Amino acid sequence: MPAFIDLVRSRRSIRRFLPQAVEREKITACLEAARLAPSAHNAQPWRFVVVDDPGLKGRLCREAFKGIYRVSRFAEQAPVVIVVLIRKDIVVHFVGRRIQGTTYHLIDTGIAGEHLVVQAEELGLGTCWMGWFSRRGVRRALGLPRRYKVVALIPVGYPASRPPRETVRMPLHEVAWWNGAVEGAEDGECGKSPTPEK
Secondary structure, rough: OOHHHHHHHHHEOOOOOOOOOOHHHHHHHHHHHHHHOOOOHHHOOOEEEEEEOHHHHHHHHHHOOOOOHHHHHHHOOOEEEEEEEEEEEOOOHHHHHHOOOOOOHHHHHHHHHHHHHHHHHOOOEEOOEOOOOOHOOOOOEEEOOOOEEEEEEEEOEEEEOOOOOOOOOOOHHHHHOOOOOOOHHHHHOOOOOOOOOO
């Protein structure tokens, strides 16, 4: 079993999928990883709709990727599309947003979704976080209740190809500091970050 850091390093956003079906037990394992994610006050705002019926998936993709969203049509190749939802009627999230100014339900659902895609990577599956689609179209295709907000789509399948190189990320000293923020570090102006006291 690969180490967690190896999974994180190897994961790519996949945009080409094989037509091979994905075993439901693997999708269930991904959903279980998402279910175990932490959330503010354990509110667990996430919900997932797994679409693997070819007819329904076709309708979902037609509605989701119309017009300006056509660039996202690569997701049609994936045998499974997971629709990520948020429950909008959880009181703790309303209070947190009003008092703290933080949308905890989005943070929480992002954590759950990341659990899902990293578990998929371990199982040999490819995924892609998607935000560029018609939310109204998704709602229409699936007949979703109003209390749920559509926040992301995650196509899932066996990769037909993978980007060969690791995506360039900012160096650690530009995004993390010890014991205080470093002026100008985010612009690459500061070559060193403070070191912790021993």
